Amino acid sequence: MINKFFPTPEEALADVPDGATVMIGGFGNAGMPAQLIDCLIAQGAKDLTVVNNNAGNADAGLAALIGAGRVRKILCSFPRQADSWHFDRLYRAGKIELELVPQGTLAERIRAAGAGIGAFYTPTAFGTRLAEGKETRRIGDCDYVLEYPIHADYALIKADRADRWGNLTYRMTARNFGPIMAAAAKCTVAQVRETVELGQLDPEVVVTPGIFVKRVVKLASLRKVA
Amino acid sequence: MKKLDRKQMAARVARDIPDGAYVNLGIGLPTLVADFMPKDREIVLHSENGVLGIGPKPPAGQEDEDMINAGKEPVTLLAGASFFHHADSFGMIRGRHLDYCVLGAFQVSAQGDIANWHTGAADAIPAVGGAMDLAAGAKNVLVMMEHLTKDGKSKVVERCSYPLTGARCVTRIYTDLAVIDVKADGLHLVEIVAEGLSFDELQRLNGVALKYRAAA
Numbered sequence: 001m002i003n004k005f006f007p008t009p010e011e012a013l014a015d016v017p018d019g020a021t022v023m024i025g026g027f028g029n030a031g032m033p034a035q036l037i038d039c040l041i042a043q044g045a046k047d048l049t050v051v052n053n054n055a056g057n058a059d060a061g062l063a064a065l066i067g068a069g070r071v072r073k074i075l076c077s078f079p080r081q082a083d084s085w086h087f088d089r090l091y092r093a094g095k096i097e098l099e100l101v102p103q104g105t106l107a108e109r110i111r112a113a114g115a116g117i118g119a120f121y122t123p124t125a126f127g128t129r130l131a132e133g134k135e136t137r138r139i140g141d142c143d144y145v146l147e148y149p150i151h152a153d154y155a156l157i158k159a160d161r162a163d164r165w166g167n168l169t170y171r172m173t174a175r176n177f178g179p180i181m182a183a184a185a186k187c188t189v190a191q192v193r194e195t196v197e198l199g200q201l202d203p204e205v206v207v208t209p210g211i212f213v214k215r216v217v218k219l220a221s222l223r224k225v226a
Numbered sequence: 227m228k229k230l231d232r233k234q235m236a237a238r239v240a241r242d243i244p245d246g247a248y249v250n251l252g253i254g255l256p257t258l259v260a261d262f263m264p265k266d267r268e269i270v271l272h273s274e275n276g277v278l279g280i281g282p283k284p285p286a287g288q289e290d291e292d293m294i295n296a297g298k299e300p301v302t303l304l305a306g307a308s309f310f311h312h313a314d315s316f317g318m319i320r321g322r323h324l325d326y327c328v329l330g331a332f333q334v335s336a337q338g339d340i341a342n343w344h345t346g347a348a349d350a351i352p353a354v355g356g357a358m359d360l361a362a363g364a365k366n367v368l369v370m371m372e373h374l375t376k377d378g379k380s381k382v383v384e385r386c387s388y389p390l391t392g393a394r395c396v397t398r399i400y401t402d403l404a405v406i407d408v409k410a411d412g413l414h415l416v417e418i419v420a421e422g423l424s425f426d427e428l429q430r431l432n433g434v435a436l437k438y439r440a441a442a
Contacts, residue, residue, distance in 0.1 A: 104320055
C-alpha cells in the first residue's frame with residue numbers, strides 16, 4: 001500500500017542533512033510552505049543551499065531561516081525587496097552566497113532537472129552581465145546562452161489538496177514553482193490544506209501527479225492577508 | 227512646457243494596446259497602464275507568477291493571499307482567466323506568445339538596448355526578476371519612463387552606461403515628453419506628448435538624434 005501522509009512536519013523533515021540543497025516553493029508569501037520552513041528551522045540542518053524566487057520577506061518563513069544563519073547559498077531571481085533585511089545584512093557581510101538567476105531561467109533550470117534534460121539554450125540574458133562566462137551559441141537568427149539544470153535533495157512546497165498517493169492540486173497563484181520543484185527534487189514534501197480519500201481528486205484536475213511527491217503533511221494555513 | 231504625469235503616461239501607453247492583445251505589465255509605473263485600458267477592448271493581462279486574465283484590485287477586506295500579481299499585490303480575476311506553473315508562464319514569455327510587455331527603465335539606447343535591473347553600484351544588491359525574460363521574449367517591448375533623470379540627463383542614450391537587461395529589444399519608448407520608435411536606422415519620433423515642447427527643444431533634451439517625418 002502506498003501512503004505518503006506523514007502525521008507531523010517534524011517527521012517529514014527529520015532526515016534533512018547539513019549541506020542539503022532545498023527548493024522552497026512560493027512567490028512572496030503565495031505558495032510559501034511557512035510551517036515546513038518553521039519546522040526546518042527547528043530541525044537544525046545548516047549549510048543549506050536554498051532555491052526560491054526571493055530571499056525572504058520580513059521575519060517569518062524563508063527570511064527567518066536565512067536570519068538564523070542556516071543558508072550558505074541562495075539561488076533566486078529577486079532577493080532585494082523592501083523587507084528583505086535578513087538577507088541584505090548577511091549578503092553585505094559576505095555571509096551568504098548569491099547566485100542571481102533570471103526568473104524564467106530559474107524556472108526552466110528547475111523544470112529541466114525534473115525532466116531529465118542535460119542543459120538548454122535560452123535567449124534570456126544574452127549580451128548581459130548574467131551571461132558572462134557562459135557558453136553561447138547562435139541558432140538561426142537568435143543568440144542563446146547555455147544553462148544547466150538545478151537538482152535538489154528536498155523540495156518543500158505548499159499545495160491545496162492531496163490524496164495518500166501524493167497527487168496534488170493547488171490554489172490560484174500559489175501554484176507558481178510547486179509543480180516544477182516537486183519534479184526536480186529527490187524528496188518532495190508538500191504541506192497541504194486538506195487531505196482526501198484516494199479517488200476523491202478528479203484526475204482531470206490533478207496538477208502534480210503523486211510520482212513526484214514523497215511526503216504529504218496536512219497543515220492549516222496560518223497566514224491570511226487581512 | 228507641461229510634461230505628462232504618471233497617469234497620463236499610462237493612458238498614452240494603453241491607447242496603443244490593440245483589442246485581443248496578451249500583455250505583461252512590469253512592476254511599478256507600468257502597472258498603472260491596467261487602469262487605463264480602453265473599455266471596448268478585450269486585453270488579457272499576463273502575470274509571470276502564473277496567471278492570465280488579471281482583473282482590478284479587490285475591494286478592501288476581500289484580498290486573498292493566494293491571488294497576487296508579479297508585484298505581490300492582491301488582484302482579482304476576469305472571466306476567462308487561467309492558472310499555470312512558473313515554467314509554463316515563462317514559456318509563454320520566451321516562446322514569443324506575449325504581444326506586448328511594458329517595462330520601466332533606467333536607460334534605453336538608440337539601438338534598443340534596455341537597462342533596468344542594476345545601477346552598477348558596488349554595494350547594490352542585484353535583483354533581476356523576470357525582466358530579462360520579458361526583454362528577450364515579448365514580441366513588442368515597450369518602455370515607459372520619465373525622459374530625464376532628476377539632474378536633467380536624458381535616459382534615452384547613445385549607449386547604456388548601466389548593465390544591460392536586454393540588447394536590441396525595445397520597440398517603442400513612452401516618456402513624459404514624447405513617444406519614440408526604435409528602428410534599425412535609429413530613433414524615430416512618433417509624437418511629442420508634453421504640451422508646449424518644440425521638436426528642437428526635445429532634440430536638445432534627448433541628446434541622441436531623432437528622426438521625424440510628419441504624417442502625410
